[in-house]
Amino acid sequence: MRGLDLGATASVGVAAAxxxxxxxxxxxxxxxxxxxxxxxxxxxxxxxxxxHADSVT
Known part of the structure; x- marks a missing residue:
């Protein structure tokens, strides 16, 4: 798409074992x-x- 600026954002959730x-x-x-x-x-x-924490940070 020439001449058109596009932007993207992301929301990421992380969990670890x-x-x-x-x-x-x-x-x-x-x-x-x-x-x-x-x-x-x-x-x-x-x-x-x-x-196992009191809240999600």
Whole structure:
């Protein structure tokens, strides 16, 4: 598309299995929750889901 400037942003949710205890399905659920939190926080950001913490940051 010549002459047209396009921009893109991304909201990313991150989940990690540091101790290896989380199943693949649980990680997907946690990452999805974090992605929704990133979008709710104003989009164009990254949120790490910490299921054992008091809140998602």
């Amino acid at each position: 540091c101790d290896g205890a989380a199943s693949g399905e649980a990680l997907i659920v946690e990452a999805d929750r974090a992605t929704h939190a990133a979008k709710a926080a104003g989009r164009d950001g990254v949120v790490l889901d910490r299921p």
